[in-house]
Amino acid sequence: MPKKETINVKGTEIVLFTKKNEEYISLTDIAKHRDPSNPSQIISLWLRTYSTIEYLGLWEMLNNTNFIPHIYEGFKNESAKPHFWMSPQKWINETDAIGMISKSGRYGGGTFAHSDIAFKFAAWISAEFELYLVTEFKRLKQDEQRRLSLEWNLQRTLSKINYHIHTDAIKEHIIPNIVTKEQITYTYAEEADLLNVALFGMTAKQWRDANPDLKGNIRDYATLEQLVVLSNMESINALLIQQQLTQGERLVQLNNVAITQMRSLHANRRNVSVKDVKTTEQCKL
Secondary structure, eight states: OOOEEEEEETTEEEEEEEETTEEEEEHHHHHHTTOTTOHHHHHHHHHTSHHHHHHHHHHHHHHOTTOOHHHHHHHHHHTTSTTOOOOHHHHHHHHTOSSEEEEOSTTTOEEEEEHHHHHHHHHHHOHHHHHHHHHHHHHHHHHHHHHHHHHHHHHHHHHHHHHHHHHHHHHHHTSOSSOOHHHHHHHHHHHHHHHHHHHHSSOHHHHHHHOTTOOSOGGGGOOHHHHHHHHHHHHHHHHHHHTTOOHHHHHHHHHHHHHHHHHHHHHHOTTSOHHHHHTTOOOOO
């Protein structure tokens, strides 16, 4: 199971985690607010109601292409009868539901549900408890977004600082003393595209031609890992320029740097896509 987080709602610790960019919250922990000693029974009591089965079925039909609707219809009809009983495992196994996840085990076990479903369950427990749960959940997500934003902006700032170092090296070691403004601009563009080709496998123009509906430039859509590597490449390219290596020689070395560093980052952060690494294929001059 992915890495878990916890929030405190009116003295109750509630575990949640992200799966495929969707948030899942522990129904077991929510149920403990009602009955700390027997939360599974509280969940089953909620699951036996007609309104709950109907809601779960509608949610699955909207979000799950593998859901088995005729089994759901049978459960919905049975839920109107006094003897009807439902458990998370039975619902998941017989309908191929994805909105709920049931895990066994003393540590890390229990029943989890998509946030849409978890909030519905919390409302059944207590309207006040639901309100506090939603509030804490939003606060957690806002804190995460702020952290990610700070991290991303830090890398963008680092990239910009290294860009100035990079362009200063170009001005000192590549641009002749007497050139036109157009030639200066063209030289900068070539050096920027040198890095683009080494890291992304294409020039800025090629990216724009391939993505006519997107605003900005290729670097605006770079991953955090690509920005880190790009920042390192700018500093390395500045040193290679001082060594008076040709552009072709620098492209080979920079491409090797991009491949090595992207592979290293990919090994340490599994959320970097295979595509990100493949875009740094060895360039052939």
